[in-house]
Amino acid sequence: MRTICFYFQVHQPFRIKPYRFFDIGEDHYYWDDYSNRSIIRKVAQKCYLPMNELLLELIRRYNGKFKVTFSISGVCLDQFELYAPDVLESFQRLVATGHVELLSETDAHALCSLANKEEFVRMVESHKEKIKRLFNGYEPKVFRNTELIYSDKIGAMVAEMGFEAMLTEGAKHILGWKSPNFVYQNSVDPNLRILLKNFQLSDDIAFRFSNKTWSDYPLTTEKFVNWINAIPQEQEVLNLFMDYETFGEHQWAETGIFEFMRSLPEAVFRYTNFSFSTTTEAARNAKPIAKIQVPTPISWADEERDLTAWLGNDLQNEAFTKLYELEAQVQKIDDPDIIRDWKYLQTSDHFYYMCTKFFSDGAVHSYFSHYDTPYDAFINYMNVLSDFILRVKNKLKALEAVDK
Structure with missing residues (x-):
């Protein structure tokens, strides 16, 4: 059976306060605590709390057949502990269902994989320890690098750290005529499986949902299901990767984004032959079709999908x-x-x-x-x-x- 893999990135940085030249050597605290707390609380009320409650409702309604995956940055977890313990508890309730997967990433949502292998490994280990401490001993099996940055070399480092699979962008200039709707392998270490974002269908939700100038506006579950059904039958895995803040923050509640997600699983179960899987399940259950060659790093960002x-x-x-x-x-x-x-x-x-x-x-x-x-x-x-x-x-x- 074909499967849909929903993965959400949860991240908020520690923003730097206004820091003047004359502060150098005088002020050693850099962080804008007021803004950081205000933003976390705002996003919590608009996105994290209502969307977590919705996902919990869907998991219970469909007896665990609806599944999602999260990557929560370490700096975001730090802010949950400081400013939003209620949000952290709501994520803990989701993970406790057994139908929500957590990914590993760099603790500080950093670019260290491009700079220093030792620092990269330290950052990953730090994040793993934080996940283990906050989520009852949970140990991630799949890796998501900062900004979906990936290359053959980075993938090999991730495989060396013991991960089963890694996520990245289904960039056109890498795939060419090939589809992102398969599982691939790292070209250096074939044991590492690669899941590629279907950016067209992901961005229809994440970026275009409320765009009234979009030719396909408004996006309904019926329309989305029709697009899913148009995917050739041999293509096994549809990876819908997006920022979690899509729901309620980037796309406000008034756009209907919550109602769309509330009705999507029912439409998928009723009108398609797709199921829902976590990233580990998708990577394990689908047979890799080929190695993917990525000599130069790619990312999710902009038209170029580069750095x-x-x-x-x-x-x-x-x-x-x-x-x-x-x-x-x-x-x-x-x-x-x-x-x-x-x-x-x-x-x-x-x-x-x-x-x-x-x-x-x-x-x-x-x-x-x-x-x-x-x-x-x-x-x-x-x-x-x-x-x-x-x-x-x-x-x-x-x-x-x-x-x-």
Whole structure:
């Protein structure tokens, strides 16, 4: 039987407060606690709490035949513990049903897989420990890298860490004529199975649902089921990957997005030969049809599906390079504040805010940024990074003095 795999990314960064040049060396706390708490509570009320309740209702209604998968970033879990314990409890109730899967990712939703293997492994292990602590010993079997970033090399590192499967984008320039609706294999280690996002049908829900200029507006369950039924019978796995904030935050409740999801499982069960699976079930039950060759990293972002949303200009590359030059030094320091800031400064959102793309993708970038311009984002981040570098140097000098 063919299957639908719903995967939702749950992530909120720790946003940096306005930090001036004159704060360098004077103020060592970088995080905008008021904004971070306000945003988490707002999204909790609009998305996390009502959508979690809806999913719990659907899992119970269909006796576990409806299943979903989540990847919750470590920095988001940290904020749930700080600002929204009710949200954390609602996710714990979902996972306790046995029909909700949790994925592994980098703890800080970081780009470290592109910079440093050792830091990448540390970040993954840190996230695994956090999931285990918060979800009654749960151990993820499938990996989702930050921003769905994937390459043959990254996949090989993930396989080396013991994961069974990994998620990424079904990018056109990689697939060519092939379909994303199959399970593939990593080209270096064929034991790692690769699940590819069907971005057309995913984005119909995530981005186009409330777009009144879209030729297929409004999107109904009947229409969506017809599109599903048009998928050739031999194509076994339909991967619908999207931000969880799609529901109630990006697509407001008034658009009908909750009613769409409430009625979708019934329509799928009644009018199609699809079931619902977690990512582990999909990877295990479908036979891989081929190795997928991805020599250069891909991601979910923009028309290019590459890294340019985060590392596409000189601002981003300077910030990224200066940050990861500190890795070896930071690892010598045993200071919880330094480790916390090192981790949170790696979050990919900080680099996304510096993106200078315009035209078709510019609106998306500006929507997710709280800065007036990418240059403001760069200056604010580099001011913070300058102070962090000073702190690291001073800590190392103090350690050297003790050793002497």
